[in-house]
């Protein structure tokens with residue numbers, strides 16, 4: 202397979218994730234456990250012998266959720282629920298919903314009553330991560346989730362199995378970070394949209410398979426070498442909770458932009474920070490959660506998000522920051538003013554646009570992105 | 584309520600003058616600890632409710648919106664942030680915090696708002712984190728919350744430089760017990776038919792149970808109110824004229840339209856008798872185990888519970904007050920209380936056979952209120968009620 206073909210496989214999976222799941226479900230004769238993006242420890246689901254499946258941007262219209270959920274819930278949640286209501290997720294054997302905001306705290310009950318699945322669990326994350334109590338609690342919550350998965354699967358998750366899953370996911374994250382770096386260096390070979398589509402696809406495919414495809418892809422891309430990019434490339438940091446629709450990234454690319462960093466839950470927040478393989482596995486999972494990069498969803502005592510973003514922008518030599526704010530995502534909105542102030546203070550040009558699942562508003566959005574990119578104009582420092 | 588609240592605000596100003604630190608707290612925060620630590624608790628949510636009742640929420644919100652806060656955030660937060668960013672302070676300036684203490688059982692809006700405000704006012708912030716509890720009480724959450732109460736006490740000790748006084752805490756908790764007992768006895772009078780007291784009266788009289796829980800003032804206030812209610816009962820003075828129906832209401836009232844709403848109900852001879860909202864303050868503390876008992880009481884309330892528990896809680900109240908129907912307010916500001924109401928309505932109606940309605944608006948912000956639409960919803964509900 203050449204690199205184009207491999208990318209096509211990922212694109213296909215990202216476009217029809219449900220088909221993927223049904224295919225693998227048959228092939229591996231395993232159950233599929235869905236999860237909502239993305240703070241769920243997939244390693245546990247995998248170690249229990251299930252295929253973890255990210256419920257994200259399924260096809261179908263948001264209106265199907267309207268009889269159950271107000272239209273002023275974020276479009277991500279509406280999209281998930283709408284898919285469930287339409288029966289598009291009937292291949293799932295279960296779902297884990299991480300409680301990261303008011304909406305995710307309330308979703309389970311609605312889902313349970315409209316489309317019950319055999320296995321349904323909340324993952325009740327601690328919302329402060331700095332004090333010792335958070336670690337202790339999280340450990341208990343992970344144990345609870347583990348037990349629940351074991352009961353459903355009918356067998357105990359052995360420490361060695363969990364360690365193996367952790368190692369598999371670590372190598373997956375490592376490979377995807379390499380791919381990300383490849384995109385930054387050479388967006389001609391791998392576009393921003395392709396990069397994020399691969400991340401999206403990886404979340405619905407068996408990781409073993411993903412890793413072998415990624416290794417091949419990386420080899421191909423390395424062999425092609427870094428062809429020096431013609432024309433100015435505007436180095437852009439993008440920030441928000443969830444990145445969707447990915448077509449947005451086309452606009453950025455068309456305007457000469459390259460994504461050099463991000464903090465999305467379906468982007469770098471997902472890829473950064475491995476799970477230690479030297480520690481007892483559950484402790485190591487606790488570590489990962491409390492050490493993840495800052496997000497609007499958790500109270501950030503030590504590492505303020507705005508400081509993190511400024512540092513990241515500098516470290517990645519970004520020309521500007523584009524905040525892609527998923528409309529109706531409250532936590533993200535509360536952070537915006539402070540983030541913007543910080544950018545101003547450090548002289549980093551920044552702009553916010555609102556996004557939503559379920560299609561891309563044409564015209565205005567494109568024009569605004571173009572205008573912003575034009576303003577950043579200057580291009581890469583080197 | 585006006586006088587009481589004016590009094591309360593005056594106390595805030597006085598606290599500032601005397602150098603007593605002002606701690607911002609949330610409505611369902613274990614305020615007993617704050618009183619025991621000798622701090623003055625200030626309730627920004629209350630500031631939001633007062634601004635809303637005066638129809639000033641839209642105005643305050645505009646200052647926050649100018650800074651990029653969206654108009655779909657909780658209106659209380661927009662009032663608070665709006666005041667922070669305004670020079671005019673159209674409802675009087677909020678009492679500025681020396682520290683901020685938030686418990687997130689109610690919602691995640693509060694914790695973000697407080698986090699942002701802590702940066703704005705450059706004051707320390709402590710989040711008391713409460714994972715959601717299912718149908719059964721949950722030891723893991725109780726332990727977590729108790730451990731955090733200890734962290735909170737250490738945080739306060741280092742802030743005030745004083746050792747925390749557990750005897751004082753027990754004293755405060757004893758007052759809170761008595762205030763809660765009285766408050767709930769008062770609420771119970773709405774079950775009488777006809778009743779001398781209903782939900783709208785409860786909204787009017789609830790400030791002390793929220794803000795002074797733990798202080799003798801609240802106990803005195805509700806003793807007086809209880810006597811007054813006894814008098815009303817003896818003299819056949821009732822909340823509405825010719826009460827025919829009793830209703831359950833969820834959740835926070837439509838502050839700027841409180842009178843309008845209550846008159847519609849009264850015109851149909853329907854008394855809004857009960858709501859989970861005013862019943863939130865029903866604590867009963869075990870003074871032998873103060874921290875564990877605070878943890879149980881504060882985390883096991885419906886605000887921190889799952890969908891099914893909330894349905895159960897509503898139905899219990901409906902049964903206890905023998906209601907004839909229910910009105911659920913899909914309050915745009917308050918996602919945790921609004922999300923799920925559509926299904927809850929159907930489930931409750933199918934189990935109890937009671938007529939119910941969900942209407943859309945915002946507790947504070949009249950830009951999200953269409954009188955014609957709400958009225959149409961309510962009228963068709965009353966038709967159903969009256970033909971039942």
Ligand code: SF4
Pocket residue numbers: 628657658659660689690691692693835916917918919920
């Ligand atoms: S109204 Fe709702 S969202 Fe706003 S502070 Fe109260 S509980 Fe939170």
